[in-house]
C-alpha cells in the first residue's frame with residue numbers, strides 16, 4: 001500500500017499505492033508509517049520524496065472508512081513524524097492532493113506540483129473539516145483570509161494558484177517525481193527548522209475577530225443550515241489565535257462533533273450517490289459497462305429559445321462543433337447574439353478564449369444531414385415536437401441520435417414518430433442549461449443501449465451529473481415536484497400564507513421556498529400546461545367543483561392568480577409583490593393575504609393554525625411517497641438516483657442527502673405514520689396514501705438506504 005525504493009543513490013522514494021485515488025486507507029497509513037521509518041533509518045538516504053502511483057498523489061482519507069471503527073495508524077501522528085523528520089521530506093504532487101492528501105503534503109518540508117495538479121481541502125463538502133492538522137497548518141502557511149476561503153468552500157486550486165498562494169514551492173511541466181527527486185538532492189543536508197509549518201506563527205491579521213465574524217456571517221448565509229462550514233471558520237480562528245498544540249485540540253474537538261453528525265453521513269452518502277448514478281443500468285438489461293457510446297463529431301440543437309441557447313453554450317464549452325437551427329432569420333440572429341454574449345462572459349470568467357467558432361447558425365433543417373446527434377429544444381408542445389421529429393427522421397443520416405429536451409412530455413410518443421425509435425432518448429436539461437448540473441436522460445422501452453450510453457456520456461462531457469430515468473409524466477424530478485407544490489397550495493387553502501410555507505422550507509435548507517421559486521419561474525408556465533390538460537381555464541368540464549378535478553382535490557389558487565395577470569417576478573406580482581416587473585426581492589403582499597381570506601370564505605374553509613412541522617411533513621413526505629412509487633415503478637433504479645436529481649436539480653440541501661436518504665434519517669416508520677395520518681385527514685388526496693414499497697420497507701424493519709435495492713428487486717419479482 002506504500003512502496004519503498006532508493007533512487008539516485010540517496011533519495012528514498014515512497015509511493016502511495018491504492019488505486020484509483022491512493023486514498024489513505026488503514027493499509028496505506030500503515031504503509032506510510034513503515035516506509036518513512038525505513039527511509040529515516042537508512043543511513044544512505046539523505047532526503048525523501050513521497051509520491052502517488054498512477055499520476056495521482058492522494059485523494060485524501062478513505063471516505064469509506066468514515067462511520068466505521070477506525071483501525072490502523074492515525075493520520076495526525078503520522079504527519080507529525082514526517083514533519084519532525086531530520087531528513088528533507090518532499091511531496092511530489094501529480095493529479096490531485098486533496099483533504100488528508102494535502103494535509104500529508106503540508107507535513108512535508110517541500111511541495112513540488114505538476115502544472116496540471118489540483119489541490120484543496122474539500123472536507124467541508126463531506127461534512128467535516130481538515131482535521132489532520134490542515135486547519136492549523138494551512139493558515140500558518142498562506143495566511144488566515146486565504147485559508148478561510150479554501151477551507152470553508154473546499155474549492156480546489158490549480159498548481160499555478162497554489163504556487164501564488166505559497167502552498168507549493170515549485171511547479172513543473174515535466175515528470176513530477178523526477179523534478180522532486182532533483183529537488184530532494186539539492187536540499188539534502190540543509191537545515192529544516194524553517195520548513196516545519198506547525199512551528200510558524202500565523203501571519204498577522206489586523207482584526208482577526210472581525211475577519212472571522214465577517215466570514216462566519218457569509219458562511220451562515222450560504223450554508224443553509226450546514227454545520228461544517230461554521231466549524232471550519234472556528235478551526236481557522238483557533239489557528240489564528242492559539243498556539244499550534246491548542247489549535248490542534250480545538251480542531252479535534254470540532255471534528256468530534258462533525259464526524260458523527262447526520263449531516264456528515266448525508267454528505268458522504270451524496271458523494272458516493274453522485275458516482276453511483278454514472279454506473280447506470282436500465283430494465284432492458286443495458287448498463288454503463290457493457291454499452292458503448294457513439295462517437296460524436298458534430299451535434300445539432302433545434303430551437304434557440306432559453307433552453308436551446310443554454311444547451312448550445314454547454315455543448316460549445318464542452319468543445320463540440322454545434323449547428324443550431326431556428327425557423328426565422330431574425331430569431332436566429334437574436335439567438336446568435338445572446339449565445340455569443342453567454343460564451344464571452346463564461347470565457348472571461350474562466351480566463352479562456354470563447355469557443356464562438358464551434359457554433360454555426362442556420363434556418364435550414366437540411367443542414368442537419370450529417371450530424372451525429374440532435375437535441376430538439378423547441379417549445380414544449382407535443383404536436384410541434386412530433387412534427388420536428390418526423391422532419392428530422394427524414395433529413396438526418398441513418399444512425400443519428402434524436403434527443404428531445406422536454407421537462408415531462410412522453411418520450412415514447414415522440415420516438416414513435418421516428419423511423420428509428422431505438423435512437424431516441426429524452427434529455428431533460430434544467431434552466432439555465434449551461435449552468436445547472438443536472439441532466440435527466442430519459443430512456444424508453446425501445447431506446448438502444450448505445451443511445452442511452454451516448455446521452456449519458458454527452459452529459460458528462462458537458463460537466464453534468466446525468467441520471468438515467470424511465471419515461472413517465474414529469475420523469476423523476478417534476479413528477480415528485482408536482483406533489484410538493486400541490487401540498488403547498490393546499491396548505492394556503494387551509495390557513496397558511498406563502499411567507500409561512502417558504503420560511504419553513506428555507507429553514508429546512510432549500511435556497512428558496514416553493515412560492516418564491518414559482519414566482520421566479522413564472523406561474524403562467526404551469527397554467528398553460530394545466531389548461532392543455534383541461535384542468536384549468538375555460539375547457540374545465542362544467543359542473544365540476546372548483547376544488548375537485550378528475551375526482552381528487554385540486555387547488556385553483558395558482559390559476560386564479562394567473563387570471564389576474566399575476567405571473568410572478570416578470571409581472572411584479574405573484575405569490576409575493578416586487579418593486580417592479582422583473583424585480584427580484586419578494587415582499588409579503590397584503591393583497592394576497594386578503595385574496596386568500598376571501599377564497600377561504602367563498603369555499604367555506606376555516607383557516608387553522610399551521611406550523612412549520614406540518615408544512616415540512618405535508619410537502620416533503622408527499623414528495624417522498626411519490627419517490628417510493630417511482631422506485632416501485634422502476635422509473636429510477638435506486639434511491640441514489642432520486643437523491644442526486646433532487647440535490648443537483650431542485651435545490652434539496654445536500655447536507656440532508658436527498659429526499660429518500662432524508663426519509664431514512666427521519667425514520668421510515670415515522671414517515672409512514674405521518675402519511676397515514678394526513679391521508680386520513682385528506683382522503684381526497686390519493687397521493688398521501690402510503691405506497692406499497694414504503695410499507696414493505698417498514699415491514700422489513702426499515703433497512704438503511706443502501707439495502708433498499710434488494711427489497712425493490714423482490715417487489716418487482718413478485719409483480
Ligand SMILES: CCCCCCC/C=C/C(=O)SCCNC(=O)CCNC(=O)[C@H](O)C(C)(C)COP(=O)(O)OP(=O)(O)OC[C@H]1O[C@@H](n2cnc3c(N)ncnc32)[C@H](O)[C@@H]1OP(=O)(O)O
Pocket residue numbers: 020021023058059060061062063064075096098099100101122123126128129130131132255259272275276
Ligand atoms: C477522527 C478521524 C480523523 C480523520 C481526519 C480526516 C481528515 C481528512 C479527511 C479527508 O481527507 S476526507 C476526503 C477528502 N477528499 C476528497 O473529498 C476527495 C474526494 N475525491 C474526489 O474529489 C475525486 O474522486 C478525485 C480525487 C478528484 C478524482 O476524481 P475522478 O473523477 O478521477 O474519479 P472519481 O470518479 O471521483 O473517483 C474514482 C473512484 O474513487 C473513489 N474515491 C475518490 N476519492 C475517494 C476517497 N477519498 N475515499 C474513498 N474513495 C474515493 C470514488 O468513489 C470512485 O469510486 P468508484 O465509483 O469507482 O467505486
